[in-house]
Amino acid sequence: MAKDFLLEVGIEEMPARFLGPALGQLKELAAKMLQEQRINCGDIATYGTPRRLVLHVKDVAERQSDLEKEIKGPAKKAAYDIDGNPTKAIQGFLKSQGVNLEDLVVRPIGQVEYLYAIKREEGRPAADVLAEITPAMITGLHFPKPMRWGSLEMRFARPIRWLVALYGEQVVPFELANLKSDRYTFGHRFLTTGGFEILNPDDYFNRIRAAYVLVNPAERKEIIWRQIQELAAAEGGRVEPDEDLLEEITNIIEWPTALCGSFDDNYLNLPEAVLVTPMREHQRYFPVMGEDGKLLNKFIAVRNGTSAHIEIVTAGNEKVLRARLADAAFFFDEDLKRPLAEKVEGLKKIVFLEGLGSIADKVDRIGALAEHISETMGANGVQAEQIQRAALLAKADLVTNMVYEFPELQGLMGREYALRNGEDPVVAEAIFQHYLPRSAGDQLPDTLAGRSLSLADKMDTIVGCFSIGIQPTGSQDPYALRRQALGVCNIIIDGRLHISLDQIIEWAYQGYSEGVELKQELNQVKNEIQEFFKQRLRGILTDRGLTYDTVEAILAAGFEDITDVVERGQALASFRSEPAFGALMTAFNRANSLAKHAKVSDMVEERLEHPAEVELYRQLTLLIKEVQPLVEKREYTIAFERIAGIKDHLNNFFENVMVMVEDQQVKANRLAMLKQLTDLSLSMADFSKIVVEG
Structure with missing residues (x-):
């Protein structure tokens, strides 16, 4: 019968920016390891706060799936001698694999039949396997700045203080960082005292919430933002969305309670940035804007705790901000005593x-x-x-x-x-x-x-x-x-x-x-x-939605003019859906396959012999005169269409004219003409890099 698996890694408070990536890694590692160990399971979810990383895997099978492996042995004809007795080769194979002759099966590879040993490995209990792989899930997590603690060699985001690992009601036993896994966890650092027991994974989510921990980051974020909006509306204002600040606050608290404070409205005479920066960057407060878009003398902070004694907490935050704003006002006034131009000299010292x-x-x-x-x-x-x-x-x-x-x-x-x-x-x-x-x-x-x-x-x-x-x-x-x-x-x-x-x-x-x-x-x-x-x-x-081959074709034609690169890319991406695109590709590829042999692009009209090459030369001359101005005006889609229009004349040329003739001057002349055509295309894109489906 399948059971849920719960892992909680209890740690000292980690930086906010560590939490999101760590939860993503934990989910990926769990999915990978469970699959490698042939343990079937349901949904895998991760949760976390600054003090804990939580993995919850639903419907984990009681045992690994049985494993059946086929191991290739010698060819069938090499397995028996002329008397039909097993050879040393097959006897050695049987011994190395621990199987009997009757356990072998025949599998053909090409025209040769080979003997294979069939080995079946019975699945082990999931609890035993989880005990082995769970430490690797934890140590497999990577952090920007991991740390060591005590005399341990292990590195982690912050010191690990407790481990909870449950498969159903059973503790999954393992040791890590001088700790043994158990069923005891801890709630909010300041709102609870001591640890408490978790009976099973479902019990965890109820009990941890009762201990003032909202373990789901998405739920915390939703609650925080709702509280902020309600407080701002009550003050007749609003808070501009600030995803980065909201994400940071979500990841540094376990039980959010928003509060609204105020500051002396005389500070509103300062530039808005002077007020907003200390609030946002230093205190992690949300500034409150009025309906007219101007800053109000209000701010919203989020407390890691309940609403008990919120007025004291609010007063404390107001006091801290008041000092910050007083400093800012002083700095601002001091800076204005000398013009900006007089400060340029000081740059020589930096x-x-x-x-x-x-x-x-x-x-x-x-x-x-x-x-x-x-x-x-x-x-x-x-x-x-x-x-x-x-x-x-x-x-x-x-x-x-x-x-x-x-x-x-x-x-x-x-x-x-x-x-x-x-x-x-x-x-x-x-x-x-x-x-x-x-x-x-x-x-x-x-x-x-x-x-x-x-x-x-x-x-x-x-x-x-x-x-x-x-x-x-x-x-x-x-x-x-x-x-x-x-x-x-x-x-x-x-x-x-x-x-x-x-x-x-x-x-x-x-x-x-x-x-x-x-x-x-x-x-x-x-x-x-x-x-x-x-x-x-x-x-x-x-x-911008361009395919890989379109990007490579455009960049191969040069990227000296960055704006031009984008314009050419968009034009080619659009032209690829046009019927004429196939004609352009045909014309370019046929010409380019031979033009690569051209040593020069200059040609002599008097050396043209066949009517088909005379006609191609005439059409190419007209095409160059028409396309070059289009390229200069960056009308690339029209230029692509014009080049595609030479397809029939090029086909007629190839059907009636041999390019690689013995006469070196005639050959060079014909190659030069093809090179002129490909060079005209290459000024916009290298179509040889385009992958044509079908």
Whole structure:
């Protein structure tokens, strides 16, 4: 009779970010190990809080499934001698497998018959197997920063304090980390005292809830969000969805109770970011917004406990926030005593990266690089001056008191201080936007100055790091170069900018020429960064729904112009559903198979002999004149259609003309003509990489 299996690993409070991945791993490991051990079961679920990881497997069979194995032995003809007696080969096989001659069966492989031993292994009790594999489920979990404790060699998220393992009402016995599995667990750290007994897996969920532990993260999250919304509505406001903060709070508490506190409304005179950042980043509070979208002097926190004495807890949270906001107000006032421009000098004392100068040096490079980039975007004189002023001030807020205390406010405070100092609003906005995007899904800069500075800042960092041998490896990317490269791609694509990646790399590299000793030459840096961006573009195109072969075909034709890559990809993806696509593929593949042998693409019209090749030449000449302007205007779908239209003329050529003739000049001429056709296609996509179904 099937029974449920329950595993609870009790630990010291683990960081919030560890919980979700750990539960996912635990579920995968359990499913894999149970399958490998031939133990049939029902649904597998994992639950957890900062103090426990829980595995619940329903309907676990009482025994393993029996195992029947066939082991290949010698060929039948080698098993007996001429007198029909077993040979040494078959006797050795029987002995090694522990079977009798009558246990063997014959299985043909091709034209030869072989003898196989049939071995049956009876399934063991599930409880015995669970006792063996459960420790491996636990030790198989990986954490970003595991720790050791006591004299143990074992590493885990945090020290393990108790183990519950039940198969039905039976304890599954094993030892781990100097602990023996049992049926005793512990409830909420502050709302209960001592441990209590669990009779069976079903009993666990009832008893743990009664001990003030909501073990299901999804349930905790739903309750927290509902309480937050109700409290905000009672204050005449609302709370903006904040999935990251909600997830973090869900994973640091076991019994949630939301509370609403307030602060002096005089603080509302401060910039909103100055209030929200201490609330969210430091105190994990949800700011409350009014119906008009403006911040109210209210906040919502979530307590790990009941509503008992909630007014004392609320007062304590208000006191802590009051101190935070007082500091923020002081920093803000102090920062405003000197204009942002006067703080630029302080950037000389901040190292950007060892070997790449100071932040002040970076500011100079950003200004020069942004000037080049903005010129390609058509900046006029006024805009160029705005960009240079913004570049000068872009990093100045790094030496302010506010950003020193709250690094999350870089850019935001720069914009605020610039406006308060009377700087041009365009300049102030560019100071903020040059940090964008700060994370996946973040907003992108949408002004010419913002885009220019953001691209310059990110490319300066990428080129500088690659030039001194700092590159992302595996999961290691300490300077967030992948994120910055994705930011560059998305800014270019979003702004529909047609700018040379190669050229930006060269400009950025040249910016390091004075006072910095780079370890790698420009060509090597350029090649490495191009490959780096190629990987990012693969992801971007795939995320846009393009198939793998479409992506490879587009990238093979070049990715110098990132916006153009996306436009070509979308055009090819759309054209693949058109009837003419098959004609294009036929034309390209037939021409390309021979064009690979061409050494040159120049041809001599006078060497054309057969009417079919004369006609193909005439059609190809017209096609090139028609398609090249379409490519320049990026009307790729029409260009694909035009190339597909040459199919019949190409077929006529192949049916009537031999390309690989003995006359080397005639052969070279015909190959050159085919190469011209394939080169025309390859300027948009390498169709040889397209997988044609059927």
